[in-house]
Amino acid sequence: MKFKMVPIPAGSFLMGSPATEQGRDDDEGPQKNVTVSAFWMGEHEVTFAEWDAFFKNMDVPQTKAIAVDAVSRPTAQYIDLTWGMGRDDRQPTNSMSQAAAIMYCKWLYNQTGVFYRLPTEAEWEYACRAGTTTAYPFGDDAGPLREYDYIKDNSNNKFHKVAQLKPNAWGLYDMLGNLTEWTLDQYDSKAYKTLEDNAKDPLKAAGSRYPRVTRGGSYLTPAKESRCANRISSLADWNKRDPQIPKSRWWLTDGMTIGFRVVRPAVAPSKDEIEKFYQVYLK
Numbered sequence: 001m002k003f004k005m006v007p008i009p010a011g012s013f014l015m016g017s018p019a020t021e022q023g024r025d026d027d028e029g030p031q032k033n034v035t036v037s038a039f040w041m042g043e044h045e046v047t048f049a050e051w052d053a054f055f056k057n058m059d060v061p062q063t064k065a066i067a068v069d070a071v072s073r074p075t076a077q078y079i080d081l082t083w084g085m086g087r088d089d090r091q092p093t094n095s096m097s098q099a100a101a102i103m104y105c106k107w108l109y110n111q112t113g114v115f116y117r118l119p120t121e122a123e124w125e126y127a128c129r130a131g132t133t134t135a136y137p138f139g140d141d142a143g144p145l146r147e148y149d150y151i152k153d154n155s156n157n158k159f160h161k162v163a164q165l166k167p168n169a170w171g172l173y174d175m176l177g178n179l180t181e182w183t184l185d186q187y188d189s190k191a192y193k194t195l196e197d198n199a200k201d202p203l204k205a206a207g208s209r210y211p212r213v214t215r216g217g218s219y220l221t222p223a224k225e226s227r228c229a230n231r232i233s234s235l236a237d238w239n240k241r242d243p244q245i246p247k248s249r250w251w252l253t254d255g256m257t258i259g260f261r262v263v264r265p266a267v268a269p270s271k272d273e274i275e276k277f278y279q280v281y282l283k
Contacts, residue, residue, distance in 0.1 A: 149177025
């Protein structure tokens, strides 16, 4: 299995949206200047082929890198969570909980010795903007969005193969469409009010399972909500129709619009820090 990572340079940016931005929500401000360290980010959302390298080979001795038990191995999907949209290798994998996405990152780490994780909310917005300060990576007019992302206007109500439309200026595909993506941060509607100006690599540490922050529009999101600064709180309702008792910690029965992409910090944490990170997010 191979996937392409795009280098994202260190830098500073205004996180959030100005009060004048059309479609703005209160949780997007006030804007704060934020500094982000260099990292690598997946060129596109994780695909079914990439996910299956983990999911379908957990019991194969030469690829098994973590203990196979009810905690560390995803249970079988109990229904078709592609909802009839297909499972082509180039289509983005969907309906995963944040824990499932992070376990995939841990599997990658155990396979390669390279630390992978989900992006922080700040990293995600910084990469999405790609050096711009406008509502979209190409300007404030939403018109060209259909050239870059699959949203409600052009998706035909389904997700599509990754990297089919234009990338942003830093070479990242599907940042504002196709699937909404997990970040590491706990969601707090007042987060920017307490965030210090000129903060470096901010992260709202994990607390309760809900709510966490997801970012980017999906194939069902209108253009006005598919903006760089829009924040989306995860909901327990994304798993309300799960028939299992207890409900799965892996699959989201009503999370068909949710996916993820991975990042790799340019400067890796220590082994102890990496193990602590996975313990916190997979407890």
